[in-house]
Amino acid sequence: SAVISQKPSRDICQRGTSLTIQCQVDSQVTMMFWYRQQPGQSLTLIATANQGSEATYESGFVIDKFPISRPNLTFSTLTVSNMSPEDSSIYLCSVHNRTGAGELFFGEGSRLTVL
């Protein structure tokens, strides 16, 4: 299984600011997935990050709010822009197994609280 490291693990942010979350994987992967888990809720896919192309966003999520970078096959960042209290969530990075399909492996998540 892949080992995924996320930074920061948690942060408290002020309204109107932006925060960038980093995701590092211990192996090269084609796709990386960013999920959001709002308090007491399930996981919702924000976008799929492919190396060498723009991220693909799910309905309800836009690049201006959640810009994503994917500079190489082991790293990605998600920025939460112009934050409001509604953005308080756990943000999770995930990747597939080595075959590129099937189950996802998750990082520990980045817990953001916006005041």
Added chain:
Amino acid sequence: AQSVTQPDIHITVSEGASLELRCNYSYGATPYLFWYVQSPGQGLQLLLKYFSGDTLVQGIKGFEAEFKRSQSSFNLRKPSVHWSDAAEYFCAVGAREYGNKLVFGAGTILRVKS
């Protein structure tokens, strides 16, 4: 559209009792099916998965799940629950036809009473 339903938000069982968590899905393709567990403050851990073949799959920590195509279900079971099983459980579904993205159910919180 793809959807996953976990009808039970909370379930409470006594330690040593059997457990069944329900999961139903609606998918326009042959699904892959998963159960994940999330303990408080932790990330998600894969319990088990179904891709094809034997419809009864075994996972870690003594869990098993049965895929029933006719009922569009993938229920999670454990014959004897331990206090350490208290956590939130998520059913997830994916398909190659949908880019292998996983759709998650709302989750079921399991409480274990001694």
